[in-house]
Amino acid sequence: MLVENNVPLEPYNTFHIVAKAQTLIRVKSEADVAEVLADPVLGPARKFVLGGGSNIVLTGDVKAVTLKVEIMGRRLVAQDDKAWIVEAGAGESWHEVVDWTLSQGWPGLENMALIPGTMGAAPVQNIGAYGLELQDRFDSLDAIDLHTGRPFTLNASQCGFAYRDSVFKHGAPGTGADSNNLGLKDRALITRVRLRLPKAWRPDLGYLDLQRKQAETGITAPTPRQVFDWVCEIRRAKLPDPAVIxxxxxxxxxxxxxxxxxxxxxxxxxxxxxxxxxxxxxxxxxxxxxxxxxxxxxxxxxxxxxxxxxxxxxxxxxxxxxxxxxxxxxxxxxxxxxxxxxxxxxxxxxxxxxxxxx
Known part of the structure; x- marks a missing residue:
């Protein structure tokens, strides 16, 4: 386990706001988390889980122990007549996983192409775009309880998905406004995410921008890759590249x-x-x-x-x-x-x- 001090966070948040992490630890495996929690100084300290930094606004230096999640890996874990179940480490780029699944012949995520961030952050936000949300393709995830060190697995219903919301954004019972929620905010570190991709695929073209692309190209039955390309073109035309702005x-x-x-x-x-x-x-x-x-x-x-x-x-x-x-x-x-x-x-x-x- 490598502990870094006073680490600039400009490269690790897509707003590129100037701030520092007083203590930063790169988590590349579940064993790294166990080592942090077993440490007499780091274990009891407050934790801040950092993924791709695409959905945060830093208003000052981070005093909590920053756990930079860099757990990698992609694989097909199962399949049946109805779906492929794919798994990716929480540190993997969401967009790169979407691209990879299409390259493997496993469609279903193309409407969410080019969304910034990591796999581990995707369930927290229940990311979505162009008529599709993560919960529509979610199977399960693995995580570690940062209070007890115990690993656990959650299915879709246990994640409490709602519009840009999940159990990971709410505090535990008895904490103010969240007193009725079984929240995991600041408690769970997601390590791996599994998605269910349907074999009976059909394009989701309900959004006007996609219908315009269909009309422009004259393609009445687009392939998953064509929908992926359309979404990328639309997003690049509307949204700034964080590397530039x-x-x-x-x-x-x-x-x-x-x-x-x-x-x-x-x-x-x-x-x-x-x-x-x-x-x-x-x-x-x-x-x-x-x-x-x-x-x-x-x-x-x-x-x-x-x-x-x-x-x-x-x-x-x-x-x-x-x-x-x-x-x-x-x-x-x-x-x-x-x-x-x-x-x-x-x-x-x-x-x-x-x-x-x-």
Whole structure:
């Protein structure tokens, strides 16, 4: 086990915010976790689990022991007449695993291509894009309890998946607002994730952007790889590359409202982008709401709203290749709160941030 001190975290968060980890340990196996927990100093200390850093906002140096998850490996663990079950280490790149499964002839993840981050972080956020969420393809995961050191396995129902939510984002029973939840926040370190990929594959082209690609190309029955390529093209056209412009992807969740609330908003704003949901609610496009409030392209300090997609907040001075002179976490959160206030004052809707604020 290698313990590093005062480690700069700019390369390890996609916002490229300047901060340091007072103590950082690279976790490459379950044995590394056991060694940390057995250490008389590190074991009792608070822990911060770090994956790809694509869904966090650092507002200062991290005093907790930072466990940088780098567990690798990919394999087919089982298959039957209905599905392939594939497994990947928590440190694997999500996008690279999506690409790999298609190369192996196991489709089903193509709509979630190019989502940044690692496999271990995917269940925490219940990542999703273009009509598909992780829970739609999830089988199970392995994790280690950072309090007891015991390994455990969870299936989909035990993960408590919801829209950009899971049991890993909520505290244990008896902790304030989460008193009714069996939460695993700050307690679990995910080591491996298994996905169930259906053999009876069919393309999911419900989103307008994908339908436009279908119309542009004239391809009525796209292959999984073609859908993958379309998603990559769409995302690259809309979203900034974190290597060039620091960002954490979509910063706010798309809010859901009742049909009556939606009708009231449409009466005032006929062009609002909205999507009816299976449960009867209506999902509104947070990016449209932010753009309607005039925030696209504006900045507070070095934190700004991306010119091509108002849902994305960016670090105007921070990229992986630049000197550390970009936005602070405080500037990012000041901008986020200002946007929330504008949207609430105009639409009566409270936007909820996606990233975890550290």
């Amino acid at each position: 620091g960002n954490a992807g979509s910063f706010f969740k798309n809010p859901t409202v009742t049909p009556e609330q939606c009708a009231d908003i449409i009466a005032r704003e006929p062009n609002i982008v909205h999507y009816p949901m299976p449960d009867g609610t209506v999902k509104l496009a947070a990016g449209w709401l932010i753009d309607a409030c005039g925030w696209k392209g504006k900045s507070i300090g070095q934190a700004g709203v991306y010119e091509k997609q108002a849902l994305v907040l960016v670090n105007r001075g921070g990229a992986a290749t630049q000197a550390p002179a970009g936005a602070t976490g405080g500037e990012v959160m000041t901008l986020a709160r200002a946007i929330q206030t504008s949207v609430y004052e105009r639409f009566g809707i409270r936007l909820e941030p996606e990233p975890v604020v550290i």
